Amino acid sequence: MVQIPEPAKERLLHLMRILEQAGEGPLTSGEIESRTGWASHTIRKDISYLEGDFGSSSGYNIPSLTRAITESLGLNRSRKFCVVGLGRLGSAYLNFSAYQLGEFELVAGFDSSVNRVEILKSPVPLYPAYKMPEVIGRFGIELALLCVPEASAQQAAEKLAAAGIKGIVNFAPVVLDISQDIVVRNVYVADELRSLAVKITPEGNEA
Amino acid sequence: MVQIPEPAKERLLHLMRILEQAGEGPLTSGEIESRTGWASHTIRKDISYLEGDFGSSSGYNIPSLTRAITESLGLNRSRKFCVVGLGRLGSAYLNFSAYQLGEFELVAGFDSSVNRVEILKSPVPLYPAYKMPEVIGRFGIELALLCVPEASAQQAAEKLAAAGIKGIVNFAPVVLDISQDIVVRNVYVADELRSLAVKITPEGNEA
DNA sequence: CCATGTGAATGCGTTCACAGCC
DNA sequence: GGCTGTGAACGCATTCACATGG
Incomplete structure (x- = not known):
């Protein structure tokens, strides 16, 4: 095994997403090609990095392929995450x-406005921002969706960092400057x- | 020029985003490295694909570099876009x-619920979904943010395609199947x- | 024959190392 | 000395072409 x-x-x-959506029955690399645009040999090669055998002469066995990807990528453990910033996007x-x-x-969910935390309806508990360290530690939250406004993103990211978060999906249009x-x-x-x-402008060089 | x-x-x-955020004064490839993690020679190489000269011995001239990227990538023309689906995410x-x-x-903005279109406050005009072809054509809208629920995403994408859209940012957790x-x-x-x-799990192979 | 699977060849982006300039 | 700028070397992902299996 040569490292993927x-x-x-x-x-x-x-x-994985394609597999989840694909109905039943074996899926061939050709069908995947038509859905993704990736060449079929690219897909076969990618899959060949995994161990196990899926794939007969009629295509790949969806459940076992899914399982192989999950394991090979280390996604078998469940992870906890939170939403930071409960404006329109966050909610x-x-x-x-x-x-x-x-x-x-x-x-x-976290928000700097205590008021909003109390009012908002939510399927999960909401907390004021200052409780981030405690709550993140207590639950063992590893990931965060950062949905605060542009102006407070950097600061919120720093708080998350201090609270021990491991990964952030940043929705604010700002380049975060935090620990590597x-x-x-x-x-x-915008990007x-x-x-x-x-x-959509297939400009050659200076067309 | 060898094609970028x-x-x-x-x-x-x-x-470009970094440049927009960077304050004043020349910016060196080293500083860009520390903000992005890309090696400084990678950045210099990338910039070397552009034509013109920015960059003295103290770093890059931000405005002219920005302009060069804009032009070289064909971003100098303004583009119109719309939001499709005005639920929480869309709004x-x-x-x-x-x-x-x-x-x-x-x-x-478009939504299939006429009611929502009428009630919602918005900085831009809102229309019921069936007006997509007309409005998109009339304004010359090229791009769309697709924010409808998972279940209606494919259908909405097809409508956009029929209306002549050129590009879609898809927020629904679905692989769209539309014209290449x-x-x-x-x-x-989720991805x-x-x-x-x-x-965050730097698993070697089977650590 | 259809498909997967994979060593070997290819080609392209990255990296290097040095030339040029302020 | 600092920096940018870039041809040339390198290395790695992609692609190819064929072997293998149902």
Whole structure:
């Protein structure tokens, strides 16, 4: 086993989603190609990094492939996460349905406004921001969705860092400056728009 | 000029954000390294794909570098976009502050509920979903933020496609199956969480 | 014949190391 | 001395092409 290349990991991660959506029956690398745009040999190669055998002459066995990816990527343990910042965006993610995968468990929401914490309806307990260290420690929360406004993002990230968080999904349009030990994934809507703009203009060099 | 490699484009895109945040004065590749984690020579190489000269012995000139990236990536034209689905997530993005870059212009919101369209407060006009073809055509909307619930995402994407949209940022946890001519960027929160989970567990092979 | 699976070849992005400039 | 800038070397992911199995 030669260590899975980083890009292959990302694809496998995304492949899990495809597998979840795919109905029944074996799935061939060709079908995956048509859904993702990745060449079928790329997919086969990626899968070949995993151990075990799925895949007969009719395609891949969905459950066992899913299981193999899960294990190989270290996703078999359940992780707790929280939402920080309960404005429109944060409360959207408090009530989001997409993580009932058993794999991630939303256990808390935080906001700097005590008032908002008391008023808001939520499927999970809400806490004022100053309780972050305590609550994060007590529950063993590892991940956070950072949904605060741009202006308070850096500060909130620092508090999360101090509270012992391990990873942050940052929705604020700000580059966070925090310890390298904490893994950050940025969701920059403006960047996504830009990226789209670049791609819908297939300008050669100086067309 | 050798065509900018795709990964370099993504970095340059992200670099624009750094430039916007960086205060005054020249910025060195070393400083960029400390903010992004990319090696300084990677950054210099990326920038070398652009034409023009920024960068003296004290670092890069922020305005001219920004301009060069903008032009080189074809971002100099302003693009119109809309928000589709005005639930919690959609209305969050209706009121989002991060795209006042002049570069993207939010011009409309759509929802299948006529009621919601009438009630909701919004900085831009809202329309019932059936008006998508007309409104998108009339304004020349090129991009869409797709914020509808999982169950209606595929259908909404098809409507957008039929209305002539060119690019979609998809927030629904679904792999859209639409024409290859339309560029899609997916924002899968669950994938982000998974990605974080993978990275905070630096499992060697079978540690 | 259909599919997966994989060593070996390819090619491209990254990295290096040094030249050029302020 | 600091920095940017860039051809050339490197290394790794992708791609190929064929072996293997149902």
